[in-house]
Amino acid sequence: MSRPAFTTVAHPTQQVYASWDDAALVQALRHDDTLAFAQIYERHWWPLFQLAARKLGSREVAEEIVQDLFTVLWHKRAEHQIQHLQHYLHAAVRHRVIDCIKARAPRETYVAYHGARLMQPDHCTEEEVAADELSGALQASLTQLPRHTREVFRLSRFEHQSVPEIAVRLNLSRKTVEYHLTRALRQLRVSLKDFLVLMLALLGVAG
Structure with missing residues (x-):
């Protein structure tokens, strides 16, 4: 070049x-x-x-x-x-x-979390930028979930509670808790798919 x-x-x-x-x-x-x-x-x-x-x-x-x-x-x-x-x-x-x-990229993929990105420190790497971007995208995607589904997912993934513990805490049946978890994971997989493809492409040419 x-x-x-x-x-x-x-x-x-x-x-x-x-x-x-x-x-x-x-x-x-x-x-x-x-x-x-x-x-x-x-x-x-x-x-x-x-x-x-x-x-x-x-x-x-x-x-x-x-x-x-x-x-x-x-x-x-x-x-x-x-x-x-x-x-x-x-x-x-x-x-x-x-x-x-x-x-x-399609504007709708990023509009929900565009304002949430934090500035990286001067010594940041591509991987650190991608991690912060993914965190922002995940938080934005979670806000699109129904309230009960979002709460079940938060207790399961962020507070590491088991299905029985969540069921007792929210006064739900275990099958209902499992339904909300499945629903959350399915919706997040769809909403984050384009984002992950983009970031993997970016990191793939970083070297």
């Missing part, structure tokens, strides 16, 4: 900035240092572009994602609390990739 035609700032003193570590560049960036920003861009855009292009299969979309990331980095330079620049940038790209893949 050849490099895309990104534009960077050329300046003789950038040779000095090239010797700085990321922490020093981030500190200078917070003080509006354009040459520090140019060095961050030059140092990190190519690995970020490769990461996005590999997962999305599109150089054009990957370029847009990386350009948008650096645009935000500059405009919010005084707000960011960046402890490790490389981890921060790679995590930000992964989030944008996931959002991009979601946008390609």
Whole structure:
């Protein structure tokens, strides 16, 4: 894969900035240092572009994602609390990739839990992002279950109670408890199917 035609700032003193570590560049960036920003861009855009292009299969979309990331980095330079620049940038790209893949999927698959996703820490991996996404999707799917079915499932899977214990607690017959569990599992399997296919596809190209 050849490099895309990104534009960077050329300046003789950038040779000095090239010797700085990321922490020093981030500190200078917070003080509006354009040459520090140019060095961050030059140092990190190519690995970020490769990461996005590999997962999305599109150089054009990957370029847009990386350009948008650096645009935000500059405009919010005084707000960011960046402890490790490389981890921060790679995590930000992964989030944008996931959002991009979601946008390609049927909207109804994600609308119920889109707002529930939490930001990952800077050192997150694709697996951690997928786990958090799955947790959000599961919680959203559970809200679609009837109240009694949802409560039976919660007691069984989250509180690890047995069918007899649930029956006593909710004053239901064992067969009714088993019916609700079967109903919950069937509905969750259907509602999460598209989500799991998407996340497995994403993780499958992560390497």
